[in-house]
Amino acid sequence: MTQTATARDGAAQAANVNPLRAGVASSRITDPCNIIFFGASGDLVKRMLMPAMYNLRLENILPANYGIVGVSRDEFSDTEFRDVMHKSIDEFSRSGAAKDPMWTDFAKCLSYIGGGFDDDRLYTQLRKQLEQNDAHLGTGGNRLFYLSTPPSVFALIIDKLDAAGLGPRDNKVGWTRIIVEKPFGTDLDSARALQAEVSKVFDEKTVYRIDHYLGKEPVQDIMALRFANVIFEPIWNRRYVDCVQITATETVGVEGRGGYYDNSGALRDMIQNHVMNLLALVAMEPPVSSSADSIRDEKFKALSAIRPIPRDRIMQDSARGQYGAGSIAGQPVPGYREEPSVNPTSNTDTYAALKLYIDNWRWADVPFYLRSGKRLAHKNSEIAIRFKGIPHRLFGELGDTIDNNVLVMKIQPEEGVSLRFAAKIPGPKMHIRAVSMDFNYGTGFGVVSAPAYERLIGDAMRGDATLFTRWDAVETAWNIVTPVMEHWWNTPDETFPNYAAGSQGPASSDRMLAADGREWRRI
Ligand code: BG6
Numbered sequence: 285m286t287q288t289a290t291a292r293d294g295a296a297q298a299a300n301v302n303p304l305r306a307g308v309a310s311s312r313i314t315d316p317c318n319i320i321f322f323g324a325s326g327d328l329v330k331r332m333l334m335p336a337m338y339n340l341r342l343e344n345i346l347p348a349n350y351g352i353v354g355v356s357r358d359e360f361s362d363t364e365f366r367d368v369m370h371k372s373i374d375e376f377s378r379s380g381a382a383k384d385p386m387w388t389d390f391a392k393c394l395s396y397i398g399g400g401f402d403d404d405r406l407y408t409q410l411r412k413q414l415e416q417n418d419a420h421l422g423t424g425g426n427r428l429f430y431l432s433t434p435p436s437v438f439a440l441i442i443d444k445l446d447a448a449g450l451g452p453r454d455n456k457v458g459w460t461r462i463i464v465e466k467p468f469g470t471d472l473d474s475a476r477a478l479q480a481e482v483s484k485v486f487d488e489k490t491v492y493r494i495d496h497y498l499g500k501e502p503v504q505d506i507m508a509l510r511f512a513n514v515i516f517e518p519i520w521n522r523r524y525v526d527c528v529q530i531t532a533t534e535t536v537g538v539e540g541r542g543g544y545y546d547n548s549g550a551l552r553d554m555i556q557n558h559v560m561n562l563l564a565l566v567a568m569e570p571p572v573s574s575s576a577d578s579i580r581d582e583k584f585k586a587l588s589a590i591r592p593i594p595r596d597r598i599m600q601d602s603a604r605g606q607y608g609a610g611s612i613a614g615q616p617v618p619g620y621r622e623e624p625s626v627n628p629t630s631n632t633d634t635y636a637a638l639k640l641y642i643d644n645w646r647w648a649d650v651p652f653y654l655r656s657g658k659r660l661a662h663k664n665s666e667i668a669i670r671f672k673g674i675p676h677r678l679f680g681e682l683g684d685t686i687d688n689n690v691l692v693m694k695i696q697p698e699e700g701v702s703l704r705f706a707a708k709i710p711g712p713k714m715h716i717r718a719v720s721m722d723f724n725y726g727t728g729f730g731v732v733s734a735p736a737y738e739r740l741i742g743d744a745m746r747g748d749a750t751l752f753t754r755w756d757a758v759e760t761a762w763n764i765v766t767p768v769m770e771h772w773w774n775t776p777d778e779t780f781p782n783y784a785a786g787s788q789g790p791a792s793s794d795r796m797l798a799a800d801g802r803e804w805r806r807i
Contacts (some may be wrong), residue, residue, distance in 0.1 A: 355703030425457030499736025610785030
């Protein structure tokens with residue numbers, strides 16, 4: 285054991301903590317500020333954002349001087365809003381029900397403003413509330429607006445904020461930033477139109493486009509695995525990699541969001557944002573530093589090297605599906621077209637798969653297979669790097685297959701890394717079998733990862749944009765998926781529904797890989 289490791293173990297024993305975490309300072313206090321949630325009576329605020337704020341407070345990541353202002357169309361008094369948020373935290377917070385004295389302390393910084401997003405009076409009131417918070421809570425003129433509303437009102441709110449003197453150029457005292465929820469546009473043109481509106485008021489450095497996948501611990505670990513180790517980088521290229529498979533599947537259906545989802549589909553809802561971000565992290569070149577823009581520069585370069593699927597290849601290089609009735613965990617579930625608020629003859633994809641190539645020296649000719657879908661056999665998000673086969677076989681009795689090495693970065697529900705390699709089965713004969721070496725973050729480090737929103741809100745309050753998607757990456761991702769999406773929307777798939785709920789997905793997706801002599805990993 286090295287001296288450093290010994291010292292670390294000693295310190296860990298003294299502090300009675302997991303040795304892998306000894307000596308690590310975990311809290312990064314944010315700047316004093318006001319955070320303003322537009323869409324405060326919506327599901328996201330109740331389930332995720334307010335519990336995240338409360339836990340940031342519990343973990344002492346929020347500074348003493350903060351204000352939280354909820355804004356939405358509903359009419360609540362401050363007290364009523366606090367009661368609703370109390371209930372949401374009780375129901376959804378990872379730390380359990382909100383308790384005194386922490387809740388009382390937290391609640392006194394919560395206020396609410398109700399009104400239509402098109403109503404100028406709402407913004408006048410908001411301005412007064414923020415000034416009052418600056419004076420009484422010591423929030424220093426710093427403002428973080430969070431748009432957790434339907435995307436149709438993003439541009440309106442931004443315009444009204446600016447007109448009310450709440451935009452960055454009118455803030456002479458502190459900083460002004462904005463977090464924009466996904467989806468950022470619904471195709472390439474609408475994303476560009478939205479960006480044109482956003483950039484009239486907010487400079488790119490002040491825009492935090494959220495993709496909650498980037499806040500997941502194992503996603504952040506992709507860079508650590510690649511760039512804090514020397515052994516992976518030399519083989520992370522076309523010489524050694526046979527293909528990359530990126531999977532993000534779910535067992536849930538549309539969960540009461542049929543109205544939204546039926547106009548979206550899996551390609552828009554998951555592939556354009558979450559899965560593309562995973563691809564960028566796997567494919568990018570080593571950044572020159574860990575600054576937000578160095579990392580985002582490399583992600584953008586990787587995405588911009590992706591060859592958009594030519595129109596005449598869309599049938600072969602993509603696969604779509606829609607679930608029919610089936611069963612999940614032994615329980616019967618209805619098909620997509622029977623879900624509330626879904627068109628009974630809907631052509632929307634609840635499963636999407638793409639085969640993409642990255643035209644650069646590192647990845648030329650290596651297929652990247654991406655897939656995402658709802659109501660599949662298991663919830664599973666992972667990135668699997670499948671290496672090439674051995675060049676010459678020495679071992680193994682006839683009939684033994686020698687599987688390719690596979691490195692799997694497990695994102696959820698398991699969080700870890702697994703390496704598959706060949707080993708000799710003990711005994712007199714040279715039988716070979718695939719075995720795997722597994723690391724699990726939870727048991728390894730003895731911690732449960734904090735939900736992504738906690739990390740991301742904290743980062744935005746601190747001004748760290750590393751885990752937020754820059755406009756150039758969003759635009760490039762839309763550029764790749766839009767032609768496929770348009771083709772799918774314009775040519776209904778007569779085979780829908782084409783996979784049963786609880787299955788591995790549509791046969792057309794298996795055929796896409798079979799045409800290349802490959803198979804998907806089991807979900
Ligand atoms: C959201 C999608 O962005 O991600 C949802 O809109 C999807 O449809 C969700 O269910 C999946 O997130 P997670 O963290 O559960 O994988």
